[in-house]
Amino acid sequence: MGAGYETALPDSSRFCLALPFDSTASRPRIVVSAICHLHCETRTRNGVAGMVGSDDVWVRWLSTELAGEAETDGLADLLDAGERSRAARFRHDAARRAFVIGHALVRVGLAKLTGRSARSWEFRTGRHGRPEPILRRDEPLIRFSLSHSHDVVAVALSVEHDIGVDIERVDNRMHLPNDALAPGEKRYLAGLPKQRADAAFFHIWTLKEAYLKALGTGLSRPLASFEVSLSPMAITERNGFRAEGWFMGRFEPGRTHTGAIVMRHPDPDRVRFQVETVGLETLAKHR
Ligand SMILES: CC(C)(COP(=O)(O)OP(=O)(O)OC[C@H]1O[C@@H](n2cnc3c(N)ncnc32)[C@H](O)[C@@H]1OP(=O)(O)O)[C@@H](O)C(=O)NCCC(=O)NCCS
Numbered sequence: 127m128g129a130g131y132e133t134a135l136p137d138s139s140r141f142c143l144a145l146p147f148d149s150t151a152s153r154p155r156i157v158v159s160a161i162c163h164l165h166c167e168t169r170t171r172n173g174v175a176g177m178v179g180s181d182d183v184w185v186r187w188l189s190t191e192l193a194g195e196a197e198t199d200g201l202a203d204l205l206d207a208g209e210r211s212r213a214a215r216f217r218h219d220a221a222r223r224a225f226v227i228g229h230a231l232v233r234v235g236l237a238k239l240t241g242r243s244a245r246s247w248e249f250r251t252g253r254h255g256r257p258e259p260i261l262r263r264d265e266p267l268i269r270f271s272l273s274h275s276h277d278v279v280a281v282a283l284s285v286e287h288d289i290g291v292d293i294e295r296v297d298n299r300m301h302l303p304n305d306a307l308a309p310g311e312k313r314y315l316a317g318l319p320k321q322r323a324d325a326a327f328f329h330i331w332t333l334k335e336a337y338l339k340a341l342g343t344g345l346s347r348p349l350a351s352f353e354v355s356l357s358p359m360a361i362t363e364r365n366g367f368r369a370e371g372w373f374m375g376r377f378e379p380g381r382t383h384t385g386a387i388v389m390r391h392p393d394p395d396r397v398r399f400q401v402e403t404v405g406l407e408t409l410a411k412h413r
Contacts, residue, residue, distance in 0.1 A: 174239040174240065174266050174268065174285055177238070177239065178239060178283060178284070178285055179285060180284075180285045180286040180287065181391070181396045181397055181398055182284065182285070182397070182398050182399075182400065183282060183283075183284055183289065183373065183375065183387055183389050183397060183398070183399045183400070184235070184282065184283045184284070184400055184402070185280060185281070185282045185283075185291060185377060185385070185387060185399070185400065185401045185402065186231060186235055186280070186281050186283075186401075186402045186403075186404045187278060187279065187280035187281070187293070187377075187379040187380075187385070187401070187402075187403060187404065188227065188231065188278070188279060188403060188404045188405065188406065188409075189277055189278055189379075189380060190220070190223045190224050190227045190277045190278070190279060191277040192406065193223050193227060193406055195219075197406055197410065198222070198223045198226050198227065200410060200413055201226055201227060201230040201406075201409055201410065201413070202226050202230075203245075203413055204229075204230045204233050204234070204244050204245055204409075204412060204413060205226065205229050205230065205233070206245075206248070209225075209226075209229050212225065213225050213226050213229075220276070220277065223277075224274040224276075224277065224279055225274065227279055227406075227409070228272050228273075228274045228279035228281070229272075230244070230409050230412075231272075231279055231281045231404065231409065232247075232270055232272055232281050233245070233247050233412070234404075234408070234409050234412045235270065235281050235283050236259055236268060236270065236283070237412060239268055239283060240265055240268070242262075242265075243412070244412040247259055247260075248260045252342050253342070254342055254343050254344045254346045255344055256339070256342040256344065257270075257272070266285050266286070267285060267286045268283060268284070268285055269283070269284050269285070269286075269287065269288060269289050270282065270283045270284075270289065271289050271290045271291040271336070271339050271340070272291070273291050273292045273293045273335075273339075273385070274293075275293045275294050275295050275383060276295045276382075276383075278293055278295070278379050278380060278382070278383045279293075280293045280379055280385055282387055282389075284389055287389050287390045287391050288340045288341070288342065288389065288390040289339075289340055289387070289388070289389045289390075290335070290336040290337060290338065290339030290340030290341070290387070290388045290389075291336055291339065291385060291386070291387050292331075292332040292333075292334075292335035292336040292339065292385065292386055293332065293379055293383050293384065293385035294328055294331060294332050294383065294384060294385075295382050295383050296324075296325070296328050296382060296383060296384050297382075299324060299327055299328075305348070305349075305350050306349045306350060307330070307349070307350060308350045308351075308352065308353035308354075309353075310353045310355065310362070311330055311353055311354060311355075314326070314355065314356075315327055315330075325384075326356060328384045329356055329376060329384065329386065330354045330356065332376070332384060332385055332386035333354050333361075333374060333376075333386040333388065334349050334352075334354055335349075335386075336374075336386040336387055336388040337352070337354075337361060337369075337372070337388045339388075340372075340388045340389060340390060351364050352364060352369070359374055361374075371390060371391060371392055371394070372388055372389070372390060372391070372394060373387070373388070373389045373390075373391045373394040373397040373399075374386065374387065374388050374394075375387040375397075375399045377399075377401045379401075379403075387399065
């Protein structure tokens with residue numbers, strides 16, 4: 127499937143149709159509810175601000191390319207002292223910009239879901255480095271995941287369920303250690319024509335990283351310790367059993383990148399997946 131379908135909306139945000147992670151299926155199941163979801167007031171059961179419920183995945187992404195120093199410094203005001211000091215340690219401007227904008231995007235997403243200000247959020251870190259928002263007692267269990275790759279950042283938000291997002295720039299395959307792919311993945315890619323193999327590689331790769339983020343282990347767990355297949359889409363665990371209870375989806379944040387979502391869910395067929403492009407001006411409004 128090529129680039130996501132997009133349509134202009136009045137607030138200048140753009141929405142894409144989000145596709146479940148089965149790139150080779152002959153009739154992909156398109157989740158059309160993504161289009162108007164944010165503008166519907168009605169989802170209230172377990173919902174947050176009428177926008178996201180426990181069956182929803184909400185992905186927001188933006189390109190950092192057009193952000194100048196002034197915009198980036200302005201958005202750094204939204205971050206806390208710890209985030210600002212991490213940002214200051216980046217040697218390259220582009221990496222610093224992606225870090226600042228990514229963290230601002232997380233905060234603004236949390237603010238939109240709860241009505242709490244973007245600046246007010248504090249985070250704790252799980253055993254393997256997964257950041258989690260510190261929630262107030264009356265707030266629903268919001269989870270998020272963040273990914274940056276070159277000049278694109280993406281954040282996925284969910285309620286109640288562990289979530290992982292990963293984006294990568296689709297260019298020459300990265301130089302990967304030989305043991306990064308599971309044997310079945312290597313066999314699958316070796317059997318595809320070059321162009322399809324390259325696209326499938328990035329789908330597998332982003333899905334693997336998104337899964338490890340959803341589990342919270344990150345790369346403390348070897349990437350080759352489980353196997354992803356795209357058709358039919360599935361994750362096979364090291365014990366040889368299929369990992370049940372996971373929603374998987376993919377999206378295309380711009381022409382240069384590809385992204386994957388993995389969310390734990392008791393009934394993955396119920397999950398609705400919406401993808402939104404955010405403009406820098408939307409973030410700046412929260413300063
Ligand atoms: C999480 C991980 C898979 C990220 O992969 P990546 O493609 O390099 O980077 P991405 O931009 O997609 O993701 C980075 C974000 O993942 C999140 N993250 C970090 N550890 C995570 C974990 N264990 N679980 C879920 N999310 C995690 C953070 O939000 C991080 O953003 P930040 O650094 O701006 O706070 C990988 O970097 C990792 O395992 N990191 C934790 C352990 C570590 O730092 N090891 C360093 C030596 S291997």
